[in-house]
Amino acid sequence: MRREPLLNGVLALALLAVPLAAWALDEPFVITLATKVAILALAGAGLNIALGYGGLVSLGHAAFFGIGGYAMAVLAAPVQNFDLLMSWPFEVPGTKSMPLIWLAAMSAGALAALVIGALSLRTAGVYFIMITLAFGQMLYYFAISWPAYGGEDGISIYVRNGFAGLNTLDPIQFFALAYGLLMAVLALTHMMVRARFGLALAGARQNPGRLAALGIRPFSLHLSAFVISGAITALAGALYADLNRFVSPSMLSWQTSGEIMVFVILGGVGRLFGPVAGAALFILLEHWLGGVSDYWKLFLGLILLGIVLFARGGLIGTLAGREDAHD
Amino acid sequence: MTRPAPVLETRDLHLSFGALKATDGVSLRLLPGEIHALIGPNGAGKSTLIGLIAGTLRPDAGQVLLNGRDVTGADVVRRARAGLARTFQVSSVAAELSVLQNVMLAVQGARGGSFRFVRPVLADAALRAAAMGDIDRVGLTGRHRVVAGDLAHGERRRLELAMALALAPRAFVLDEPMAGMGPDGAREMTALLDDLRHRAPILLVEHDMDAVFALADRISVLVSGRIIASGTVAQIRADPEVRRAYLGEEILE
Structure with missing residues (x-):
């Protein structure tokens, strides 16, 4: 029996139905929460390609999340300051166009992942975790000491960026954008995982030595997965910055890396909808337990401990069982 | 008579780990259509030699040639692409x-x-x-x-x-394909390998002497990193040095 596709469908519908109901009942705060879930799930979906499908435990994905956020600020800030993005050697204006910002965020994320990945993938295991963490912290301290974009205080972008034909300041319309991007990325991920690349990547994760003996270079596969992963997490960062209309170095902090990893582990590592389930659970716990106790993260920690100890496949694994054995 | 060009060849391979000479001047040829068995006691350096041939280890000196091309500087991936297929002593699959x-x-x-x-x-x-x-x-x-x-x-x-x-592949390097198989399994595997030689020649590292004697066209005996004897099954069975160094009398009955 294949329960996982069914469960994925339920999750996709629930994430759509809740904000629609909130819209009908005029509860914009709930729509904003759902938007936050969709965007954080997207960040997790990016990490899941490296961590889940590639087996690369990156504790530096906040770097890509933050790069996406700062890409948004760098492009949008000149517009609100009536300035130019670049005046020499030729004049380049900033932009408030979301598609352009997304493209820039993804390109910057991919480029950063290419550099960080090419250096980090020379190591493995705990060294890989440490070196990705180190790169993340380097960017964090760089952002703190970057006065042009507010340094430690970050920078506000007062008007949300635009998307042709939509009013992005309307919560439900902005949600639709985030949700659409999340679903598109998950669909493309699904396709990629089932294609030749996905099979080879699974081989590289499970047995790199054997893969090399079959004439396929694990490094190339890992690096490609890392670049795709960084680009997606950067896209999520740009959206997150637009949701808050604010960017600060905290997006780049190692706590952010940890949280993105928690979404993936809570939901199910290497499961397509794992990050969606994980991000939703995280935001719900933050909202509910946060209202009950200031120490809600203690309870989150206990839940995380329980899942790691007793439910290896996370929420999806617990509800849908072992991954289908394929053909 | 001209000898056929070897598919796989090692020339005077040397590799030391500290004071231990794991591979000490090994020259080996794998000819088209043959099964060439490599035997030797535990610790003789068989796994090291396979590592040198497959590209997981680099020699201190000497060469590895595949189809006459020097692949000594090529890594595992390049050697696999050049036509070398290996199996692992401990099953290695995804x-x-x-x-x-x-x-x-x-x-x-x-x-x-x-x-x-x-x-x-x-x-x-x-x-x-x-x-x-x-x-x-x-x-x-x-x-x-x-x-x-x-x-x-x-x-x-x-x-x-x-x-x-x-x-x-152009050549197989099989590292103890019978390891851990029962007598029936070993017999079936022997039949399988006998059939495989028509696809490509096989360098066979194996402890199961029944299989080796049934399959091998030539046998090389590795002891302490050196090949002490190389020849047909009959020659190896009769070689006094091989008897002394490795083979128990009962196997030769």
């Missing part, structure tokens, strides 16, 4: 993938094109047919849907072989 996926991965390795992101690989008829053929050939018919980690030991040895076959 444990979470099915038998079919493992073999398809090997076909994919041989044919290239791992950077394709769109078409589902399991719907790739050509890749699939090639993999199914190799699965049948090693006697795993009907087991293609099973996850490799769930296979019995003997079946995993066969899967190893199917993956090597799927590479359509």
